Amino acid sequence: MTAHKKFEEITLRTEPIFKGKIISLQVDHVQLPNGETATREIVKHPGAVAVIPLLDDKMIVVEQYRKPLEKSQVEIPAGKLDAGEEPLQAALRELEEETGYRSEHVKHVSSFYTSPGFADEIIHLYVAEQLIKGEARPDEDEFLECEAITLEEAQQYIRDGRISDAKTIMAVYAWQLYRLTGQI
Template identity: 85%
Template sequence: MSGQDQHKKFEEKTISSEPIFQGKIISLQVDTVTLPNGGTATREIVKHPGAVGVLALLGDKMIVVEQYRKPLEKSQVEIPAGKLDPGEDPLQAAIRELEEETGYRSSSLKHVCSFYTSPGFADEILHLYVAEELTKGEANPDDDEFLDIEAITLEEAQRYISDQKISDAKTILAVYAWQLYRLTGQIGHS
């Protein structure tokens, strides 16, 4: 079976789609689909414009931001990140988010990988970049963003994961990518 046929093997064809909610960042729709066995089911789908995250390395430290995350009802330490504006190139968004949230600029951003954050119910794709050769400028977060900026070592990042100060997928993935980078000298696509 070819790769194309393999992808079609489990395809669910949309019969109808009902918009439920249209927000500033996300929308929600309920699709009725035909299953591969001929049955039908409903799928609740969150549509998202996509996002970027930046593993910003300053010598032997990683730049992170701490901010309150309302869905979790607690503060989290995360890599600088943000959503894509309509039609925005992910690399340009990564440059923008790094500077807005931390004040840092980089002359060297490299794509590490892109991944879907929650494919069971959302189409959000996150593009992860690594930034090196950082120069400090002035942070300019959005009006509704309240952040503390910190530079942490790999060991501190691993402890933050153990203590759940870091518990989001993009930051955990960035920490493991950084660890691999330190071990192999390679990160992202060649």
């Protein structure tokens, strides 16, 4: 028996609870590996992209208010995948919408799950270099400010709690590694 099958939970029944514009919530009734049953509350998400935009040894970030946290956060540009959209195309779109920058030098860094204990959201992380300035076009309900910060400023923002989301912290560490090794 393979390791992933050893711990598999078999879905017996799914109860849809909520369907919104971005997420949906369901309760799955599952059979556990020992034959017992349990429930799992699951947030379904279409997936997202995030971009590490590098320009002149600085990283372009955006600051915006995050209602669930009741505070502003400094983050790398990011957004959800539209239906049928390829992650690379979404990354290019989000980069330009939020920062005004475009790039033809974009490389996939990693894809990771944000909270696998209760959500299926996956973020595809890219690095963009040789940026070309254009004009930002944020969504009508997006209010943000763009800034170019040094690695040292990013590290200080993490210590101060201005950067506290996982994708941006991961981006800062990936950027630090890139500066040290030349590889990301």
